[in-house]
Amino acid sequence: MRIVLLGAPGSGKGTQAENIVKKFGINHLSTGDMLRAEVSEGTPLGLEAKKIMDEGKLVSDEIVLGMVKNxxxxxxxxxxxxxxxRNINQAEQLDKLLDEINMPIEKVIYFDVPFxxxxxxxxxxxxxxxxEDTILKRRKVFEDETFPLVDYFVLQGKLKTINGHGDINExxxxxFKAVDPSL
Incomplete structure (x- = not known):
């Protein structure tokens, strides 16, 4: 099972990620956690990332993809x-990488939640x-950079939109039914 979660900050991705991981026994890959782990373990990618972060710069898509692949x-x-x-370029690179290792994304869950x-x-x-200020900035970044991924994955037939407002268990x-229709 290979799943991507999409949604604005605060849409419930983290909460639901825990539930999905418990239910299906799959690895939860958070790029932020990966980055911190690579740096603390002193891996070649981690050392490269640390140098970039110490300069106050963003870690490149290439480095993040390397970590994701590992x-x-x-x-x-x-x-x-x-x-x-987080954006179309990363999605295209991820698709290419996953095709090379014959592990394509199977389902993308988009959390639709009113602002x-x-x-x-x-x-x-x-x-x-x-x-308030930071929340508005994050929303703008999400709308400009990440929201276009909804159409990207719709065109691949992989996207399922979930109403992320309501009872957590529901x-x-x-x-669960979206990722495993046999349930």
């Missing part, structure tokens, strides 16, 4: 990608960077 190859029972891809609900969720998390059940 973790995907270790994911014998499948994987759930959370936080990647007012997202705003309330983010504010209630209590994180220092979840203020949303989980809808996702």
């Amino acid at each position: 973790h995907i190859l270790k994911s014998e029972n499948g994987f759930l990608l959370d936080g990647f891809p 007012e609900v997202i705003k309330e969720r983010l504010k209630s998390r209590g994180r220092s960077d979840d203020n 949303i989980s059940e809808e996702i």
